[in-house]
Amino acid sequence: MIAAVLPPLSPGVLLAAAVASAAASLWLLLPRGTENVAARWLGMLLGAAALAGFIATGRRLGGLGEEAVFLTVSLVAVISGAATIVTRSPVYAAIWFAMALTGVAGVLLVLGAQFLGVATIVVYAGAILVMFLFVLMLAQPSGLAPYDRVSSEPLLSAVAGAVLLGLLTLTIGRLSAEPAACCAVPSRTAAVAGEPIASKPSATDPTIADDPLGNDQIARLGAELFGRHLLAVEVAGLLLLVALIGAVAVVSRGEAALEADRGLLSERARG
Amino acid sequence: MNSLSTLLPSPTTLAALAKIGLLIGGLMTAAAYLVLLERWIAAWVQDRRGPNRVGIPLTKIRLFGLGQPLADGLKIILKEDFTPKHVDKVLYNAAPLVILAASLAIFAAIPFGSVLPPLNIPGLPDPVPFLVAPGLDVGVLWVFALSSIAVYGVLLGGWASNNKYGFLGGLRSSAQLVAYEIPLGLGLLGVVLAAGSLKLDTIMNAQAETGIWYAFAQPLGFLVFLVASFAEAARLPFDLPEAEQELVGGYHTEYSGIKLLLFLVAEFLHMITAAFLIVIMFLGGWHLWGVTGSGNEVSWAGAFLRFGVLSAKILAVIVFFMLVRWSWPRFRFDQLMNLAWKVMLPLGLANLVTVAAVEEFRPQLVAALGAGPASWLAIAIPWAVFFVGWIAAGVFTPSGTDNRPIRARGPLDIEHDLLEHELAGSR
Numbered sequence: 001m002i003a004a005v006l007p008p009l010s011p012g013v014l015l016a017a018a019v020a021s022a023a024a025s026l027w028l029l030l031p032r033g034t035e036n037v038a039a040r041w042l043g044m045l046l047g048a049a050a051l052a053g054f055i056a057t058g059r060r061l062g063g064l065g066e067e068a069v070f071l072t073v074s075l076v077a078v079i080s081g082a083a084t085i086v087t088r089s090p091v092y093a094a095i096w097f098a099m100a101l102t103g104v105a106g107v108l109l110v111l112g113a114q115f116l117g118v119a120t121i122v123v124y125a126g127a128i129l130v131m132f133l134f135v136l137m138l139a140q141p142s143g144l145a146p147y148d149r150v151s152s153e154p155l156l157s158a159v160a161g162a163v164l165l166g167l168l169t170l171t172i173g174r175l176s177a178e179p180a181a182c183c184a185v186p187s188r189t190a191a192v193a194g195e196p197i198a199s200k201p202s203a204t205d206p207t208i209a210d211d212p213l214g215n216d217q218i219a220r221l222g223a224e225l226f227g228r229h230l231l232a233v234e235v236a237g238l239l240l241l242v243a244l245i246g247a248v249a250v251v252s253r254g255e256a257a258l259e260a261d262r263g264l265l266s267e268r269a270r271g
Numbered sequence: 272m273n274s275l276s277t278l279l280p281s282p283t284t285l286a287a288l289a290k291i292g293l294l295i296g297g298l299m300t301a302a303a304y305l306v307l308l309e310r311w312i313a314a315w316v317q318d319r320r321g322p323n324r325v326g327i328p329l330t331k332i333r334l335f336g337l338g339q340p341l342a343d344g345l346k347i348i349l350k351e352d353f354t355p356k357h358v359d360k361v362l363y364n365a366a367p368l369v370i371l372a373a374s375l376a377i378f379a380a381i382p383f384g385s386v387l388p389p390l391n392i393p394g395l396p397d398p399v400p401f402l403v404a405p406g407l408d409v410g411v412l413w414v415f416a417l418s419s420i421a422v423y424g425v426l427l428g429g430w431a432s433n434n435k436y437g438f439l440g441g442l443r444s445s446a447q448l449v450a451y452e453i454p455l456g457l458g459l460l461g462v463v464l465a466a467g468s469l470k471l472d473t474i475m476n477a478q479a480e481t482g483i484w485y486a487f488a489q490p491l492g493f494l495v496f497l498v499a500s501f502a503e504a505a506r507l508p509f510d511l512p513e514a515e516q517e518l519v520g521g522y523h524t525e526y527s528g529i530k531l532l533l534f535l536v537a538e539f540l541h542m543i544t545a546a547f548l549i550v551i552m553f554l555g556g557w558h559l560w561g562v563t564g565s566g567n568e569v570s571w572a573g574a575f576l577r578f579g580v581l582s583a584k585i586l587a588v589i590v591f592f593m594l595v596r597w598s599w600p601r602f603r604f605d606q607l608m609n610l611a612w613k614v615m616l617p618l619g620l621a622n623l624v625t626v627a628a629v630e631e632f633r634p635q636l637v638a639a640l641g642a643g644p645a646s647w648l649a650i651a652i653p654w655a656v657f658f659v660g661w662i663a664a665g666v667f668t669p670s671g672t673d674n675r676p677i678r679a680r681g682p683l684d685i686e687h688d689l690l691e692h693e694l695a696g697s698r
Binding site: 091092095098102105114115118119121122125126127130131133134137138217218258 | 362407408409412413415416417419420422423426427430438441442445446449452468469681682685
């Protein structure tokens with residue numbers, strides 16, 4: 001829809017404009033210690049323009065689906081991700097990060113990768129981020145520390161982030177588009193939203209003969225993990241075990257240090 | 272693309288929306304009447320009469336107090352929705368929404384209607400299964416994920432209230448929920464391992480086929496899951512997040528009116544979810560020996576019978592939840608954490624190892640002993656582990672019932688002592 005409204009620009013020009021406005025928007029929005037309401041509004045406008053540019057570019061390159069649900073959840077993910085880094089309050093940043101993760105999980109669910117989507121929520125949003133929030137709430141009950149109000153190197157990081165985004169858009173768009181006609185809609189997106197991907201006939205695409213997102217994807221995932229990637233799984237398990245032992249060791253050393261302090265104390269008291 | 276028909280939602284979408292509407296309406300009504308049931312049971316336990324007056328309005332018909340939920344609901348909705356000045360407005364308003372939305376979305380994966388034959392509605396391409404999200408391959412994980420989202424509601428509600436009681440309640444609650452998620456997951460893993468699927472449907476069918484409910488095959492897993500789901504639902508004896516005597520109302524101290532209602536409904540929904548999970552995963556779902564059969568092809572009468580069995584079991588578990596509430600005192604916080612990390616976690620691991628070993632060697636057992644004795648042995652081994660684990664937990668648990676004050680000396684104490692000594696030296 002956006003592509004129809006915009007004048008027929010080439011994808012390259014569109015992408016360059018989107019990257020430039022994304023960089024400017026991030027630079028304006030990143031916290032720098034001074035509050036300037038006009039700059040923030042301008043930043044938000046530029047950010048919206050950048051998003052529209054990226055969507056239009058994706059449409060031109062043919063890498064973006066048409067499903068409304070997909071667009072919604074991916075916009076939630078991107079906007080929340082931006083809000084995570086530009087917001088001033090650490091607690092709000094954590095909440096925005098949780099929103100971003102929910103959006104990513106939604107994208108994965110729409111794409112049919114159910115396990116990854118749900119695992120994202122369980123691991124990141126459910127466990128890690130709750131710990132973050134816990135610490136943030138306990139650490140700064142009263143207001144913000146001064147070093148939380150400024151971001152270091154706002155210009156460089158904004159430009160680097162925007163350029164990375166542009167390059168990724170270009171690469172993924174090129175990859176997913178048919179090599180002959182850049183603007184053709186890929187066959188994947190022809191499926192109607194609401195149909196589960198698993199039940200979709202995949203006869204048109206010969207590469208999905210062994211569809212990893214098929215009906216019993218958990219079983220396939222497990223077989224894959226404990227078949228081809230057994231070594232990686234074992235190494236990861238070993239790493240976690242080492243971390244666990246390390247945590248226990250740190251705790252017991254802390255107690256030993258306390259004991260040593262007590263010894264020191266009694267020595268000093270004697271001396 | 273431009274025709275009108277694409278703008279209208281497709282019949283499949285409409286059917287899904289209808290199912291969601293039915294589900295939410297049914298759950299809300301169920302929650303309201305469960306409050307009434309809870310009050311009746313409380314009254315019965317305490318030898319009172321309980322609510323028995325409200326009947327049909329403007330008449331004198333009492334109907335045993337069945338009008339009470341409606342009156343309660345109206346009262347709490349019409350109450351002033353007061354927002355204190357000192358709260359963080361955005362998060363204060365978002366917290367009840369988060370917790371209620373997460374508790375409701377859990378039910379998308381819960382199979383109410385796997386027991387009903389698919390219904391053919393004209394105009395629809397496929398038969399409509401009685402499940403909001405059919406084809407969700409990760410049903411158990413979905414439930415798990417969304418119940419971990421519900422923690423945010425509690426934590427944010429406590430923090431945004433900007434009130435020390437609320438904040439302490441929120442912190443306690445999040446620590447408790449995070450701690451008990453691990454035994455909950457371990458109890459669940461045993462069932463997933465035995466059934467070989469994350470689909471709640473398949474888990475029920477596996478129990479119906481063998482006739483052995485997982486509560487009998489994995490007693491230790493059942494115990495761990497039951498205790499952990501009490502803690503996750505924050506029911507007594509695990510209701511520390513809102514211990515009235517210590518924290519006023521816990522994380523919803525500052526809430527009133529409809530926002531308070533949302534919190535309370537979400538709490539009840541957690542209990543209903545827990546009851547559903549316990550019944551589906553450990554108590555055989557719709558299966559009852561000699562009554563419901565075990566196949567997937569059923570008539571409408573058989574389907575309703577199964578639905579009745581499922582509902583009766585769920586109601587029984589909920590009544591059990593409510594009776595426990597009036598039978599046990601509340602844990603202290605260190606007892607709660609000891610129970611989670613030093614008792615439930617090892618027991619859950621023991622259960623997981625046992626189940627894995629039994630499932631691994633089941634073919635060899637069947638080959639050596641024949642099918643009958645092998646299945647008896649596969650039940651006997653977990654029970655042996657259950658009793659050994661129980662005794663070990665009884666003997667080796669840290670003495671969490673000791674009420675003498677314990678105070679560990681921390682770095683601050685040492686600093687303090689050092690300072691005092693230095694002061695004494697300089698004098």
